Amino acid sequence: MTRRSQRHRTTTLPFSYRNKGVGFDLDSFAVDDRERTALELNPSQTEIDLASAVSSSDSSAESDWSTLTLNGELRLPEDTVQAVFPEDERAQPPAKLYVTIRCHETIYRDRTIVSEAPTTPGEYDVELEIPKDTVRGTVELRPYLVRTEAHPREEPNDYADQKNFRVASGTLYYVVVDGGEEEERAAIDGERVRFSQNAHLPDGNKLYYLDFRNEGRPKLWINSDHPRIAEVLQSRGSVGAEARMRDVILDQVSYGVWVQLLVRAGTAVNAEGEVEHEWQEMVLQTFVRNLYDTSDVSEATHRFRDDLSDPQTLPHVMQRIDSELQEYIDPREQLIHLMEEGLQI
Template structure:
């Protein structure tokens, strides 16, 4: 793994942050239980096309892979630790290191913890699983170093002092897992259309609508009656004002969509903790365990069904759902990026 000095940009955050403070390199991947395939990347390459490696299909034309696993390393330099933690915390930094997995097309987001607190400088092995039923098109991977404890000091300083503040990040990779001709791959479809010209869509200035007419395959409609918003949502960049605005809009949309999907999936759970449709299973697998702090998914889904059905517990479970989605989506991150761009204009 190449070691090199980093040039850091100055941010408008009220504390020290390093957007290139974590070295991130991917070197290989596997498809299901197949042999590991080496990635021969150029030093500056961030887009990795593995669509051809996972394009095999069964007789019905449906891709027959389940999981792509990517392998690599993270390197956390000592200079990053010194830059984002005060002297007294550098020996045992109260931080965790994780990689986010995000797919805009299916509004999927997850994270894989690479190192729990304390996280010291050094090299860490990375193994990231990407399930087929949660993604489509391009998947984004990015590492973050995140503070895990509030700083006990009362005096203001140049360091982040609150729990869950991100203090460093690294290279953003774009993993292409399929092409446009694989539209049937996603559990949830999306399309941009003018609401004003479609009778089955709501009137007014709605930004989006989640359509459950086909319960086996919900569809997300984005209102192209708002052409500027629709244009921003098609932005593919990772920096700049449009990319930041796109991410904030997607966070807003995904929050409302996830609430609907989670409530509908939880309400559909049967007495054995099972559901009928693939998207319902995906939603419950993603959220139910965290909502009830258990690794037993059937137990968690049954409890969710009960809480959603009881008027006395409904407000409390909605509050837990809100808290979980705020943690899952982390809208603060994208809002901070957007504010940074605004202050530079």
């Protein structure tokens, strides 16, 4: 079974991809302004339980926290670069290196850029900040090497040639930040309920509904009239068919949710470039710089607001939103995992 899965993994994509092409080690963590603490992980350990550590590092510490910082190292070997880039690009690979930060329970995704293009073989220090108000339960961390330039070629070959194609990845870590005993407030509340029995929810077979009746605290409703889907969404595992199906469903839901949140946040920006609610600021901080390829959040926010309000630019900004969310969510990855599971059934 293992050999069959590995063979399929190498042929699923139409270009060379290294699933374990980026080395990733975490060696320490810090909570807020407390001292850094070493992580003593076993060689194959990928789950890191920091629930008690973030609550208090000693008996006198406060039980609350705001930011968890993880430190470590990424390693990009020479053989990975040789495997995923043609010879004429290997000296200065057109690629960036980043670590994704994902939390299923809050539908939160972010990434930390470790190296901009060109990214050459070597070792890179990494520092990952996880804000408490964006996550709950378990946070997933994984590194990716991503192509940054399109390079169409006349003759077919084994290399990716489009911008934003991921060409290598590394170890997936699961960081437990709380035990789930206390109900922390996520950036967006979520609840499963039967739509057919609630007048304020839409009729029909809708899978989800994003409720803005309280603009300061949007709520995501999942329709439990579909019991099998609701059951899969409650799956807590990280491998197996149910976990893969859960991830694909969550990708579909999160795409629609992020589109709505982005448009709502962008149209709420005032003349000074400010918004009223915390979730709006979080959404803008996460996306607008990438939408306009700038590091200036204020400039990107103003441009986003203007583009949404102009019928001439609205179709173009929606296209940019679609492109950014496809990279941000990367539904292809979860679909590939699901197909791999299906081939083994």
